[in-house]
Amino acid sequence: MKKNDNIDYISEITRLKKKKNAIILAHYYQTGEIQDIADFVGDSLALSQKAASNDADIILFAGVKFMAETAKILSPQKKVLLPDLNAGCSLADSCTAEDFKKFIAANPGRTVISYVNTNTDIKVLSDIVCTSSNAVQIIESLPVREKIIFAPDRNLGNYIVNKTGRDIAVWDGACHVHEEFSLEAILKLKEENTEAKVIVHPECELPVRMIADFIGSTSALLEFTRKDDSKSYIVATEPGIIHQMKKANPLKSYIAAPPKDSTCGCSECNFMKLVTIRKIYNCLRDEKPEILINRDVLLKAQKPIVRMMEISEKLGL
Numbered sequence: 001m002k003k004n005d006n007i008d009y010i011s012e013i014t015r016l017k018k019k020k021n022a023i024i025l026a027h028y029y030q031t032g033e034i035q036d037i038a039d040f041v042g043d044s045l046a047l048s049q050k051a052a053s054n055d056a057d058i059i060l061f062a063g064v065k066f067m068a069e070t071a072k073i074l075s076p077q078k079k080v081l082l083p084d085l086n087a088g089c090s091l092a093d094s095c096t097a098e099d100f101k102k103f104i105a106a107n108p109g110r111t112v113i114s115y116v117n118t119n120t121d122i123k124v125l126s127d128i129v130c131t132s133s134n135a136v137q138i139i140e141s142l143p144v145r146e147k148i149i150f151a152p153d154r155n156l157g158n159y160i161v162n163k164t165g166r167d168i169a170v171w172d173g174a175c176h177v178h179e180e181f182s183l184e185a186i187l188k189l190k191e192e193n194t195e196a197k198v199i200v201h202p203e204c205e206l207p208v209r210m211i212a213d214f215i216g217s218t219s220a221l222l223e224f225t226r227k228d229d230s231k232s233y234i235v236a237t238e239p240g241i242i243h244q245m246k247k248a249n250p251l252k253s254y255i256a257a258p259p260k261d262s263t264c265g266c267s268e269c270n271f272m273k274l275v276t277i278r279k280i281y282n283c284l285r286d287e288k289p290e291i292l293i294n295r296d297v298l299l300k301a302q303k304p305i306v307r308m309m310e311i312s313e314k315l316g317l
């Protein structure tokens, strides 16, 4: 890929990666072009595991800030780079430490489980971190009578309550991408594509989850389309994942579920899409912006993430 400044970004990124012993970790919600230059593509759980177990000197995270921070927390000795520090997350920002402390105080005696989609100061307040890939299993691994706080996603929280039947106080936050899928538009698509299966991320609202043929994390949705024998899917999560679905099964068709806002027509995460090939090149060349976290804060945030990884390993996830 050459841009008008005549830099062959893909070749340059490959050269810089080798020279600097750097790896690129990319989330499934990145563009296909970025996924294709990454050393590893995955969901939050797989990327956390990869960040903790590699021998690179530099990790460039093609994703959003909380993911790069998680990589830094798990690999403090490494330089962790994020191509655009404005790549935040509406879900993480829906839970501030100040308000979350009050919520914990109002619900005493509960184990605090936070979704990885939180800022570092929320992880510091948590007992265990989880992802959408392992949330149900982590909660089921705890004693039945244990009372829980779950934050920040109300839809995933509601899904977990229904799945596990546990006593869970759920924080009232949401992701602006997953809450935007239109039930009516999906039903209309389903009428036009009667063979298509509706596959849905648990961060979606209940009415959308209720019409799903399958509900799962991003990696579970990908795995489902790999193994399932349908020919067509309506995909209710960020459409970046469709790149991997097409690579795995190019003969199947994948329709991105439409958002409620019909003037927009797509359901891309604007934060994820702030990362571009050009920014990745600049970031790797200049080794900035870098993720820096105060050491005490980092060590406190590390505990609940390590606990998640230990439980996941024990459960074979």
Ligand code: SF4
Residues within 6 Å of the ligand: 029, 064, 088, 089, 090, 091, 092, 117, 175, 176, 177, 178, 238, 269, 270, 271, 272
């Ligand atoms: S899709 Fe939603 S949860 Fe994921 S990074 Fe974007 S805003 Fe955050």
